[in-house]
Amino acid sequence: MPWLRAGARDAQPFTVGNRRIYVLPTRFGLFVGLALAVLNLGSLNYNNNAALLLGFVVISLCNNALIAGHLSLLGLRLRTQSAAPVFAGQTLQLPVLIESAKPDGRQLLLEHGEARCALALDAAERRSLLPIAAERRGWQDIDRVTVSTHHPLGLARAWCHLNLHERALVYPAPRGKPLPMQTPAADGGIGRSARDRSDQPHHLREYRSGDARKQIAWKASARTGQLQVREYERASADELLLDWRDLPHLDYEARIAQLTLWVLEAERRQRRYALQLPGVRIAADSGAEHRHQCLQALALMPHG
Structure with missing residues (x-):
């Protein structure tokens, strides 16, 4: 229903104000209220002042x-951080940070749909991970996160919504057969003569996240003030082509x-690989950034 949807995105850190807190009695609270009503009615009927006072x-x-x-x-001050990508079927971990001026150990509950995470405010800043099921690539x-409590007696539930938007x-789940030992080269050829890793580097380039430390040219980096990495010329036969058209x-x-499985295996074997998808081609490379680029392209393929 439209009135149940999350409102406008809240700026972070978000401070919980009076107008964002809702309080309703729990089942236990309703039972206590009913019992008190019966007690007071009986006290009035029998003119029992002591019972009225107790009520x-x-x-x-x-x-x-x-x-x-x-x-x-x-x-309360609430902040969230970005959840790291996971594979379909795994669980997203959404980091939520809660700051309180009075860390008295009161219990809070974080919720998003069916996901729940309980925590105690026993420190000025409390970090918790809200587990969210990731079922589809x-x-x-993540529209909003709910923070609630039954403190102190469990008679009522107080809650507040943090609108995230x-x-x-979510990467696709890797399934299928292992990567074949003989895979087409990224340029479609059968290979050419080239230097091996043990030979002299072909040229230097700037450091990228995921590059091996042994490839860093420390002397050149000291001269330029920026990390430089040795780039080796490789045989094209060592560059794999993971092609959508090879799986009819x-x-x-x-x-x-x-x-997806082949991308993970090629990365694990430290091979350079290219990815060919309908309308998308990612050039041969390796490393954490290249792996993420390939897996993101697969994750964002239109759903058939």
């Missing part, structure tokens, strides 16, 4: 418990799963 004292305690639940959330929307990337016997999603 009103308990009612005042329950009212204070509702106010305490509201104050448990008031003033592609972008997964963020997305987390598989259906649409099975091709994506198979190429």
Whole structure:
């Protein structure tokens, strides 16, 4: 229903204010309220002043418990961080940071749909990971996170919504046969003479995340003030081509799963590889950034 959807995105860090806190009685709270109503009606009927006094004292305690639940959330500062990509079927871990001026150990509950995570505010800043099931490849929307508490007596639930409107990337689940030992070269040829890793480097380039430390040219880096990496010329036969067109016997999603597995295996073997998809070609390379680029392209393929 439209009125249940998340509102406008909240700026972070988000401070919980009076107008964002909701309080409603729990089942236990409703039972206590019903019991107090029966007690007071019976006391009035039998003109029992002691019972009336007891009833009103308990009612005042329950009212204070509702106010305490509201104050448990008031003033909290909430921040979230981006969830790291995972494979379909795994669990996204959304980092949530909660700051409180009074770390008194009260219990809070973080929720997103069916995902739940309990924590105790026993420090000025508390970091928790909210586990969110990732069942389908592609972008997964995280519209909002709910922070709630039953503090102090469990008579009522106080909660607040943090509107995120963020997305987390879910890679396809890797499935299929292992990477063949004989794979087409990235340029479509059969290889050419080239230097091996043990020979002199072909040229130097700037350091990229995922490059091996043994490739860093320390002397050249000291001269320039920036990390330089030795780039070796390789035989094209050492560059793999992971091609969508080589899997005509598989259906649409099975091709994506198979190429995902091959990307992971090529990276594990420290091979340079290119990826050919319908309308998309990613040039041969290796490393963490290249792996992410290939897996993201597979994850964002249109759903068949």
